[in-house]
Amino acid sequence: MSSYVPYLHPMDEIQEEWVESVQDSLRVITGIPFIREEMTLVSGWEPYGSGYASPQVMKFGQIVVMSGLAKATAAKTAPTNIGSISSSFWPRSGVSSPLGGRLIFMNLYTSAGTYRVDVTATGGVVLQAGTATIPVGGWVSVNGMWIS
Amino acid sequence: MTMPPTVRRGEELSVAWAEELVTSVHEARDSLLIEQAVCTAASGWGRYPGFSDPTVTRIGPLVFLQGMMRNDSGATKTIPQTIVTVPSNFIPRPAGVTVPLGGTVMFANQGSQASTGTTRTQINTLGEVSVVAMNGSSGAIIVANGWVSIQLVWSVL
Numbered sequence: 001m002s003s004y005v006p007y008l009h010p011m012d013e014i015q016e017e018w019v020e021s022v023q024d025s026l027r028v029i030t031g032i033p034f035i036r037e038e039m040t041l042v043s044g045w046e047p048y049g050s051g052y053a054s055p056q057v058m059k060f061g062q063i064v065v066m067s068g069l070a071k072a073t074a075a076k077t078a079p080t081n082i083g084s085i086s087s088s089f090w091p092r093s094g095v096s097s098p099l100g101g102r103l104i105f106m107n108l109y110t111s112a113g114t115y116r117v118d119v120t121a122t123g124g125v126v127l128q129a130g131t132a133t134i135p136v137g138g139w140v141s142v143n144g145m146w147i148s
Numbered sequence: 149m150t151m152p153p154t155v156r157r158g159e160e161l162s163v164a165w166a167e168e169l170v171t172s173v174h175e176a177r178d179s180l181l182i183e184q185a186v187c188t189a190a191s192g193w194g195r196y197p198g199f200s201d202p203t204v205t206r207i208g209p210l211v212f213l214q215g216m217m218r219n220d221s222g223a224t225k226t227i228p229q230t231i232v233t234v235p236s237n238f239i240p241r242p243a244g245v246t247v248p249l250g251g252t253v254m255f256a257n258q259g260s261q262a263s264t265g266t267t268r269t270q271i272n273t274l275g276e277v278s279v280v281a282m283n284g285s286s287g288a289i290i291v292a293n294g295w296v297s298i299q300l301v302w303s304v305l
Contacts, residue, residue, distance in 0.1 A: 019161070022169065029176035034209050034305065036249055051242070051272070053251035058303050060208040065301050067253050108256050108268050111284050141254050145301060 032061045039066075039125060039142065041083040044074040048139050055082070055125075055142045057089040064089050066105075066119065066144040076134040078115065078127045082142060085123040091146045092121060103146055104128070110138035117142055180207060187213070187232035187277070192221030196295050202231075202277075204238045209305040211238050213277065215298045219290050227288045228280040231269075231298055239275035240302045247305065259296035261288055271300055 039055035041047075047054035048069035055068035066089075070082055092100040102120050109115045115130035117140070125142060127134075134140060187202040195201050195217065202215030217231050241250040252272045259267040259282050268281040279296050282288035290296065 016158075026169075026172050026176055029180065032180075032208065036303065036305070038249060051252050053240075053243070053253050053302075054249050056249045058210070058249075060210050063207075063210065065210060065303070067255075067302065068249075069254060106256050108254065108266070113284060114256060114266055141256070143253075143255055143301075 034058070034060045035088060037086055037089070039068065039070075039083040039085055041070060042081045044072060044076060044080075045070045045082055046073055047071065057085045059089055059148060062147050064091070064146050064148045066125075066142060068142050069139050070142055071139045072134045072136055075136055076127060076138075076140075078130045080127050082117070082125045082127050082140070084125060085119070087123060089148055090121060090123045091119055091148060100148075103144060105144035107141045107143055109134055109140045115140055117144065119144055119146070182206065183237065185235045185238065187215070187234050189217065189232050190230045192219060192223075192225065193217045193229075193231050194220040202298060204234050206238060206304065209303045211240075211302055211304055213271070213298060213300045217296055217298060219292055219294045222292050224292060225290045225294075227267075227282055227286055227290065228278055229290070230276045230278045231296060232277045234271065234275045234277065236275065238304060240271060240273055240304065242273040253300060253302045255300045257297045257299060259290060260294040261290065267296055269296070269298055269300060271302060 036058040048071040052069040053067055055070050057064060057066045091103050102118060105117050106114050107117045111132055116128045118126045118128040127140060183206040185204055187204060199216030200214050202217060205212045219225050240253060241247045243250040252270055254268060254270040257267045257269040259265055259279060261282055265283040267279045269279050271277045277298055280286060
């Protein structure tokens, strides 16, 4: 919450400032938006389908959750781009977000084990590292969670 | 969602205004943390002593599942295995007209075979949380008293 609601002593008279601070706080809480967008996939990737959620990002307040399953329509070897997410979801770095920046997540891929998926500070989703080639029809999960 | 009532400086506060304010407070609470529940363990599975119960917490539309489960059956279990089921009001919705990005969600977790491995854990749109592979194998064995972590995040909208 961006504003602070001062406690009232039982003997206090209710002040206009207090009423306004309560209202401000409630506006902040009730106004927390939830947005959800599909990830834009680069050529050679598509949503896996078969009941699995499409690659996507969702944001509640400042909490961002990325999830979904992408299928390779061409053989893929790391490092290679998977897609991108729009600026509302970026793990920014800078004066307003001094702790933001590129992030690394452990994800799953078709045959066995894990793959490194990075999300860059400008919304790039990258299959960054892993030993196996993902074949045509193979998949990789794109999960991650951060504060934007 | 009802926005909190406004009041101008110098205006006398009424009972109706106070009631509106209370309603707004309740709605604000509902928009944040309103629900937390323990999932139902599948047959032969139980909480690993000393670790988290399989708990779902909804904050706004986001659901966080955390838990650590043990094979209490006394026998080996072969993957795939349903581990727990989440209560109906926490289940992700299937992809459709109103929820185009819905569907089953998969996460990497950890589990014990002969040694610790990476598990593929997913929740489907029936609310079943399953371990469907370990180290890429769908036929892997979880020994008696072996364990799996189940940590996933999804949306109910």
